[in-house]
Amino acid sequence: MRRTRLALLAALTLLAAACGDDEPVPAAEYGERLFSDAKLSESRFNSFSCATCHSTTPTPAAGRMDSGYTLHDSAFRKSWWGGYETRLLDAVNFCYVNFMRGVAPLPEDSPQSRALYEYLVSISPNQDARPLPMTVVKNAADVTRGDRARGQEVYRAACQNCHGELHTGEGRLTEAASVLPEVTADYGEVFPGVPPSLVVIEKVRHGQFFGVGGNMPPYSLEALSDADLGALLSFLDL
Template sequence: MSAARAGGFFGVFFGVALLAGISGCSDGDPPAPITVYGGTAVDHGAALFHDPGVVATPLNSYSCSTCHEKSAGEAGEAILPGAPLAGATKRTSFWGGQEVDLLRSINHCLYYFMLSDTAWKADDVNARAMYAYLESLPSDSAAEQPAAFTIAYEVKDAPKGDGTRGGTLYANACANCHGQAHTGAGRLVVRAPILPEQTISEHPSPQYDDLDRRLVFVEKVRHGGFVGYGGEMPPFSVEKLSDQDLGDIIAFLGVP
């Protein structure tokens, strides 16, 4: 494995979702889906936004809200990979300018991350309700601009980190899906590996040296399931996690 890689993120996936999630099976009982869609179209869309049952498969345990906040800052200290959704219906492009159609962006998400084989059509009840909900979210001119999303194509080692700071970053960016470090307690899906032990065991010596394994962690965070890597994890852009942030998380995990 080389110390640096470059790849075409959107050559593999030409326009991933505005509404991103990671598909998988829950460790415990799956969350009870919100199945009563009453009231207005906005009410219906809000329910869909929070409901893993938005796709008709038992394999999905994620909702749109797993990776997106409604408005910037609403998620508090949580670091979510997706953009805030207020203003989305006014944006001219999504995912770094690689997609220009909102419905296609949603359908990419439903397929690639939430394992749905059925794309929404513009006149579908769910599609119309989701649009109504997104349109209802208060926004301003800043929120209506395409969200900055820079992919670090080249995979390079993260700088030496601060494990104490990394623990806070892990809790805010990683623990929701992967659970507690070293045990996986509380992880949202069983397919999310226990960090770092499971990932290290899947990349053993002598096939992988210490640098190789560090790069595995960096690459997975930066590229998610794309640029030839695989899996269902969404990528974290440099706007979401800096190189130093990654170094701090790796230090917290105790990866050599």
């Protein structure tokens, strides 16, 4: 009896203080809440949660093209970020610090990182899951333009959640996300000699402008093909 009780207690992490009520919440459940809570990051400039960029179902929901992979079966991979990260917590903390403006990486023994870990384990039934490829485009180069209708689909699936409606930004996740494509109007002045479309390609591929600034996520070739990027640029009239 006592043993079962103890095991049960061990399985429940008491996070009453963190959750603001008196009921003990199982760690995985607390982790699931944190996953879609932008307040996980203490930065008041952050409006992203993990769920902004990652699905958790075996395949992403229809109409969603995220920069990050679905985290279904992510916990037991041998490496992450295309082999750049070999510890799960480092893979998470890269996102936490660079995209969510976390002031410092989540420490290994914090209730938050433990709960996120338990949640990721709970959606990772395959213990032999393989690492996923991630091809970063090193040098931004022009791409062949494509079909505008396809470009509109790509915009809706990949950009609209953060940037809102084209031309107005209506419904955008954060005021920090610029109105597309109007924001490119002064690129000629800011980046003299560089075609505005190339600046957008650089931004989408690296999340930063030529190595500087920003907390927009980068899109690998797996997340967004050059063909889809070309279609998107046609839709943006770039």
